[in-house]
Amino acid sequence: MNNDIETILYSEDQLNRRMDEIGQELNEKYANSQPLVVPVMTGAMVFTSDMLKRMDFKLVVDPIKVQSYEGVTSSGKIDLIQDIKSDVRGQSVILMEDIIDTGRTLKYLKQLFLKRGAKSVEICAMLDKPSTRQVALKGDYIGFSAPDEFLVGYGLDYDGLYRNLPYIGILKRQVYAS
Numbered sequence: 001m002n003n004d005i006e007t008i009l010y011s012e013d014q015l016n017r018r019m020d021e022i023g024q025e026l027n028e029k030y031a032n033s034q035p036l037v038v039p040v041m042t043g044a045m046v047f048t049s050d051m052l053k054r055m056d057f058k059l060v061v062d063p064i065k066v067q068s069y070e071g072v073t074s075s076g077k078i079d080l081i082q083d084i085k086s087d088v089r090g091q092s093v094i095l096m097e098d099i100i101d102t103g104r105t106l107k108y109l110k111q112l113f114l115k116r117g118a119k120s121v122e123i124c125a126m127l128d129k130p131s132t133r134q135v136a137l138k139g140d141y142i143g144f145s146a147p148d149e150f151l152v153g154y155g156l157d158y159d160g161l162y163r164n165l166p167y168i169g170i171l172k173r174q175v176y177a178s
């Protein structure tokens with residue numbers, strides 16, 4: 001285990017097993033449609049690439065990049081850094097995320113796509129922290145309900161680091177308190 005990690009919360013095996021289940025749900029729901037899958041970069045990169053291998057329906061992938069965190073705190077302001085290329089009018093959109101925390105990022109993106117004319121917008125996230133929600137936002141496909149801790153690994157970063165860990169763990173406080 002990486003030295004900066006306090007505890008592993010979700011092992012690679014647990015993540016894979018849960019993704020198999022979510023994949024089945026998505027395959028049932030989207031069997032006869034062709035959704036636009038939108039990974040919210042950069043955090044959703046690892047989760048999305050693993051989930052895509054479990055999706056057996058026709059789909060198009062078009063990433064979007066937003067940012068709102070400075071260190072371990074939400075700035076409360078969403079910066080749209082790189083937009084999607086597709087026209088979403090009449091499309092079913094699946095937003096892919098590593099984590100829902102305050103809910104601000106996904107609320108902003110869901111509203112943005114609905115305003116642009118998407119037929120539907122669903123949310124698929126590996127983690128959800130319901131206890132830290134600041135705005136009303138519900139995920140449609142959720143891997144795990146997580147505690148109020150700063151988590152890293154499997155796409156989740158602190159200061160750009162730890163995204164490549166194959167598991168999700170709690171970052172030691174001394175790493176970001178120093």
Ligand SMILES: O=P(O)(O)OC[C@H]1O[C@H](OP(=O)(O)OP(=O)(O)O)[C@H](O)[C@@H]1O
Nearest residue numbers: 041042043067068069101102103104105
């Ligand atoms: O529910 P919220 O409080 O809005 O938090 C969730 C967002 O925070 C992280 O992104 P971040 O802004 O750190 O950028 P990143 O994807 O590049 O890691 C994460 O990937 C989500 O997009």
Ligand SMILES: Nc1nc2[nH]cnc2c(=O)[nH]1
Nearest residue numbers: 101149150151152156157
């Ligand atoms: N790395 C990381 N990014 C986040 N963005 C919102 N919550 C979190 C979290 O717990 N960890």
